[in-house]
Amino acid sequence: MHIEIQRKAEISLSKQIYQCIIDHIRSGLLQEGEQLPSVRELSKQLGVSLVTVVKAYNKLEKENFVESIQGRGTFVTTEMQGKVDTEQDMLSFNWQLSVQDYLPRSQFSQFHYVPEKIHLSSSMIDPGLLPNRYLEREINQMISENPKLLSQYGPIQGDEQLRFAMYEYLKGLEVPTKPENILVTSGSQQGIDLVARTFVGPGDVVVMEAPTYPGAIDVFRGRGATILTVPVDNDGMRVDILQNLCDKYKPKVIYTIPTFHNPTGAVMTLKRRKQILNIAQSIQSIIIEDDPYSEIYFDKKPPVSIKSLDEYGHVIYLKGLSKTLAPGCRIGILAASGSIFKRLLAAKSNIDLGSPLLTQKVIVPFIKSRKMKDHTKKLRTALKVRRDLVLSILSENAPSEISWIIPKGGLNLWITLPSWIDSNHLLVKVKKQELTFLPGSACYAVEHENHHLRLSYSYMNEQLLHRGITILCEILQSEISLKKEHNHPPYF
Template sequence: MQIKVNRQLPVPLAKQIYQAIVDRIQSELLEEGTRLPSVRALAKQIHVSFMTVVQAYDALEEDGYIIRIQGKGTFVRTKAADTTPKKELPKKESPFDWQLSVPDYLPRAQFSRYHQVSARYEFFSSTIDPGLLPNRYLEKEIQRILAEEPRILSTYSDVQGDLPLRQELTVYLRDKQIQVTPEEILITNGTQQGIDLVARTFVGPGDIVITEAPTYPAAIDVFRWRGATILPVPVDKDGMRVDMLAALCEKYKPKLIYTMPTFHNPTGTVMSIERRRQLLDIAYETQSIILEDDPWSEIYYENKPPSSLKSMDPLGHVIYLKGLSKILAPGCRIGVLVASGTIFHRLVAAKGNMDLGSPLLTQKAVLPLLYSERMRNHVKKLRIALQLRRDMMIELLAKHMPEGISWLTPRGGVNLWLSLPPHVDTEDFLMYASNYQLTFLPGAACYPIESKHHFLRLSFSFMNEPLLAEGVKELCRATAAFIEATVTYRKTPVV
């Protein structure tokens, strides 16, 4: 289509283009259905601005001469199209979805997808049975606080978190040998936001991040999102194989070491004191940051676990995350981040960018429960109740599981790591288990490296005792049946 515009004329350029095209359509030089050049192409061709062509095309469309079809182009309108109102432009029915051509920076978000599955026997979520949480007490306290200070509802929290909550947390953390001031505490929307904050601030493309293998799936998602190179270090019964980490550090310099030394997720193991010391030495030597994730140290079933890495670190290499949501009030999503120096200040600034601070209401809601005596009693009861469930589960597994299945007895926390025979893929098993109304976390989710896995994680904290007993027996039946089915399948000769 050759159009010429004349800049000497008093007629606006857009109007000239409009008229030139209308002339061509009316004289049938441009047939119905002919594709017009794109705005960009036409603007370039006739040396006018983008906006001029937009205006001309707008007017042509308004007057019914042309039609724009998203993902296809601009066409001379056919008679059939004439009757179609503008609003009826192809929407989702179009096989051309422009959105699919929009690249993103989200390479992996595996965990929250698994999260969507729900079932009668819920071994997936390491969430505590609401029946064990102090809902009634918190409800009364919230009512009291709101009656006294209704303006909590209309007041923003500090970006760093509500000061009275941070003050109370210094007392709570002192019990864990962590000596900090309120100025070194940041309140987050659960531990997940803490991991994300640290990653967005300190991890970028090509940075080396060390994780345990297996590890917490949603942490893998976050480090992948940041473009990190994730180097997994195996776990044994004493936690991360720090000797293997040391060997890795001869070749690589980690930026961040992510670890759950106490009741590791998913295996439930505890890092020995000796390894804790060595891990700190490695961080000092390589000038790296340790991100210590501690969701479960309160929930021990035998001995109290060793002190946190943070409490052994006078030099500020450890960023410590204490989840409180799970053991207090998941509906409030309160996490605690402890760090010092410029590392800490940079994290507070990042929290400002991220959401300008957590809601004040939820921070005020959990505060009354934190007062030490009450918290100690609550946690004590929780330990007893969860230990009963753990023991029951292990007894039932021992009784009903077929041969070749093994597990680690967790010394704390709410997860049990189960090993099926090596030929079993637990992602396939998860699909199969839906027939038994069962859900769990397949091992593959816990490894930064894609591959088949015969492990799975069972959380025993969400179901009440009768349901848990039923669920474990059902799981044993499903396991036996699935192994039988896959063995049979494998035995079938290939014809």
């Protein structure tokens, strides 16, 4: 079990240990029944006092994440992890616990492929809304006409036709770049990883929004970065707090999702976009602008990208096509300039020597044609209907103690619960009704806030959405009524 201690952080060492172990449990890296290192072992491994480790373990035990058994040790007991191995299997593989890993957390491993019937935990689009038949025909035709595609490596930078097509597509989004400054990636997640591998090392300061996209937290934590967080309000990242942090710590990277922020749905104002760019320029920082679905707006177009305002190459722009076009193709692009781009290209060559050529070729005709615009327009209409359905059901059935942010685009709805309800424990209850969501704690890099949850309304059809949101409201009503009756919260 890898625990990264940041001695210069403002959070105490015992709390860092406590949070890291919780991250391992919620990521499935520590399963129910697994034994934690002894207090003495962990103290020696981390170079901290016995008292520090004891304090962390006591807090974990008090909150029922672990159980200490006299003479045997401390074991994971949280009900949030299912038993995936038999007792005999656990004994057979116990030797593996001695192999050191360097994974601080992997939150999405628990929510991408789940057995629940009503899947509201991942930002994915209903396959029925995607151009699957068209892409199927393109694949068959392409292989038929050019079977050598299957035996060819593509260029490391990405297929030239696709880069030109994406250059034109981005021009329509008012994102200025050039084909030679575009790098094709295996989804936006690889784009984040490329930047982290290239520019972030142990102790480097990375500023992120709080809350933010869990996959980005996982990547930067894995690089040993010191993560500082800035709250998000209805207008995006709080620039006043960002300025104070930048004055004090001079971060190397600022990661932001300015348009239909994941998970809150907030849209950063144009004024704040300009302010963040000015801050980055003044301290020579890199901005990662993650733009997964700015095309999916419901009312009016969002402000222009931060990349469009950038004159000196501070912004690395990421655009994924997995969300809106073809998840199975795993195609995204990274746009940057200058030596930053050259170094990212070198990193890409070290990782995989280039993304699969066939999937790049398949989507080129679609992106270049009118079909892409028509498809995006239909997506906006269909997802707005689903968003409105969810908002309507919540308005009619949710307890008055529950609040939410109305998203103006994107795929997600951010819900805030009473502070005494832990969404991780709530998840255990709703799973019994074949329903799942993303607990808000997965979206926080530093201080865990447990009384939020993210619902993705984009994957389920309207019938299942109606059922799922109704079930959630009923469970919340029950828990709040129970609390009022007994005058104490059911979750601690």
